[in-house]
Amino acid sequence: MARNLHPKSLILASVAATPLMIWSAGAGALDSIEALGKNIFFDEKLSIPANKQGCASCHDPTRGWILPDSRINATTVVAPGAKPHALGSIKPPPNAYASFSPPFRPGNFGPFVPPWEGGNFWDGRAEGCGARLGASCPTTPEGAVSETIRLSDLPSGVQAAYGKYLGPTADQALNPFPNDVEQNIREKNVCQQVKTAKYKDLYRQAYGGNIDCSPNPKNNPAYRTSFKLLAVALAAWQASSDVNSFSSKRDKALAADPERKFPLVGFSVQENLGHDLFYGITSTLNPTGKRANCNVCHNGVPQGQPADPTGEAAKQLYTDNRFHNIGVPFNREIPGVAKGIKVGLRAHVESVPPGSFRTSTLRNVTKGLNGGFVKAYTHNGWFKSLASLVHFYNTRDVLPRCKEDLGITDATEKEALQKNCWPAPEFDNPAVGVVGDLGLTDAQEAAIVAYIKTLADEHTPSKP
Numbered sequence: 424m425a426r427n428l429h430p431k432s433l434i435l436a437s438v439a440a441t442p443l444m445i446w447s448a449g450a451g452a453l454d455s456i457e458a459l460g461k462n463i464f465f466d467e468k469l470s471i472p473a474n475k476q477g478c479a480s481c482h483d484p485t486r487g488w489i490l491p492d493s494r495i496n497a498t499t500v501v502a503p504g505a506k507p508h509a510l511g512s513i514k515p516p517p518n519a520y521a522s523f524s525p526p527f528r529p530g531n532f533g534p535f536v537p538p539w540e541g542g543n544f545w546d547g548r549a550e551g552c553g554a555r556l557g558a559s560c561p562t563t564p565e566g567a568v569s570e571t572i573r574l575s576d577l578p579s580g581v582q583a584a585y586g587k588y589l590g591p592t593a594d595q596a597l598n599p600f601p602n603d604v605e606q607n608i609r610e611k612n613v614c615q616q617v618k619t620a621k622y623k624d625l626y627r628q629a630y631g632g633n634i635d636c637s638p639n640p641k642n643n644p645a646y647r648t649s650f651k652l653l654a655v656a657l658a659a660w661q662a663s664s665d666v667n668s669f670s671s672k673r674d675k676a677l678a679a680d681p682e683r684k685f686p687l688v689g690f691s692v693q694e695n696l697g698h699d700l701f702y703g704i705t706s707t708l709n710p711t712g713k714r715a716n717c718n719v720c721h722n723g724v725p726q727g728q729p730a731d732p733t734g735e736a737a738k739q740l741y742t743d744n745r746f747h748n749i750g751v752p753f754n755r756e757i758p759g760v761a762k763g764i765k766v767g768l769r770a771h772v773e774s775v776p777p778g779s780f781r782t783s784t785l786r787n788v789t790k791g792l793n794g795g796f797v798k799a800y801t802h803n804g805w806f807k808s809l810a811s812l813v814h815f816y817n818t819r820d821v822l823p824r825c826k827e828d829l830g831i832t833d834a835t836e837k838e839a840l841q842k843n844c845w846p847a848p849e850f851d852n853p854a855v856g857v858v859g860d861l862g863l864t865d866a867q868e869a870a871i872v873a874y875i876k877t878l879a880d881e882h883t884p885s886k887p
């Protein structure tokens with residue numbers, strides 16, 4: 424009986440036996456456009472110097488789609504580019520579940536929340552404007568990072584099938600190749616590499632013709648159009664259940680629960696308590712209805728689905744895809760990034776105060792933490808453990824400020840934990856009321872950590 428409730432694990436079990444097929448977690452074989460995107464994602468030849476860097480070099484599925492370098496995560500945080508000595512300036516966020524973020528758009532979310540939501544990147548500047556079918560959308564929207572891909576960029580025969588892949592994640596995929604602190608390769612070279620790659624047939628299958636890397640016509644060379652179609656393929660795979668597998672302990676225990684309700688039969692008492700604190704639910708485990716308020720921001724479902732106030736939706740995303748300042752301290756260990764420079768949404772939209780960043784999903788936060796591997800959390804990676812970040816949310820406004828007269832300037836996490844202090848937020852006016860002084864006990868903090876650990880996907884796509 425229980426076995427029938429887990430068809431996914433049966434499909435996964437068959438993967439090892441059929442290595443030539445490309446399977447995704449829930450949907451069986453990937454279709455050609457998804458498989459094309461997957462091959463591009465892992466292709467390290469698509470960089471200069473060649474064989475140096477693919478998307479997976481900074482978004483490794485075995486580590487929850489982030490930088491797979493424990494030593495860098497523990498210290499300088501930012502990823503090296505393909506070019507020697509090139510360095511990023513912000514932490515690579517996970518790319519999984521990013522495709523659920525709606526195109527960047529205005530909204531009204533209350534007095535302290537900037538009136539914008541959606542997009543990809545920490546500041547939402549991969550806007551995905553071209554996904555608004557029929558609506559007006561400038562080729563390069565103001566403040567956006569790159570061009571946007573529109574329906575008219577797709578061959579007419581596939582517009583109906585692939586239009587759904589346009590949006591922030593497709594626009595995002597235009598950026599890493601030409602970026603000199605990432606893959607450092609021109610659009611035309613990417614096109615030519617794919618033309619001779621061992622997976623080149625997937626392009627033909629997906630788009631119904633061979634890839635065209637011609638420099639003509641001059642005003643809109645064929646290689647540029649082809650490059651956009653590769654970005655759409657990357658978006659297609661990143662929207663597939665191979666990447667967004669919803670295969671965590673939480674997802675499986677929820678699907679297997681007779682009532683599909685918390686407390687889950689498949690959860691420990693501690694994990695169920697963590698859930699109740701996260702959502703502020705009064706229960707036998709949480710009789711006083713203590714609220715950690717995490718759900719105020721880490722809560723969201725795919726567009727068009729009903730809101731999920733109690734965290735019982737199968738496709739809970741654990742992000743509102745909005746922008747908040749939670750008071751992250753300045754990280755002095757990132758080379759070349761001075762205090763006050765990384766302003767988040769403000770870099771994209773001038774009318775908002777500096778310091779708000781797009782809410783991270785909590786899926787896969789602890790995936791791949793085996794063998795002492797260190798991850799960095801929040802946009803500048805100041806936090807090196809989930810436990811310390813939860814302690815920060817609980818006590819940001821309670822513990823003393825780390826002061827220079829204690830001999831530390833811009834304390835690191837390690838220094839702050841040693842002195843039992845928190846540095847001032849890098850940007851003023853962080854969110855108050857919902858976080859900063861939660862009054863949680865040590866056991867309640869630990870329960871929230873235990874709950875977030877259940878959000879790590881069990882499915883891990885492997886290199887094609």
Ligand code: HEC
Pocket residue numbers: 464476477478479480481482502503504505511512513514515516517518521542543544545546592595596599600604605606657
């Ligand atoms: C050198 C490291 C590096 C490489 C290579 C890289 N990325 Fe990223 N990626 C980043 C960083 C850093 C960010 C955040 C940048 C920002 O927000 O300003 C990011 C952001 C993203 C996001 C946005 C996630 C979100 O929720 O906003 C997606 C999606 C993504 N990358 C996909 C890709 C794809 C696809 C490729 C290959 C074409 C790729 N990345 C290559 C470092 C990298």
Ligand code: HEC
Pocket residue numbers: 715716717718719720721746747748749751780781782783784785788799800801802803809812813816817854857858871
């Ligand atoms: C006011 C909105 C808000 C509330 C409330 C909130 N968060 Fe966050 N959270 C964010 C934002 C925004 C970020 C990204 C901040 C940044 O990088 O500067 C974030 C980042 C995180 C991260 C880092 C994820 C990563 O991959 O780097 C974790 C973990 C996290 N929050 C857990 C929690 C928990 C647990 C709670 C409840 C105790 C909570 N958050 C409450 C908005 C919020």
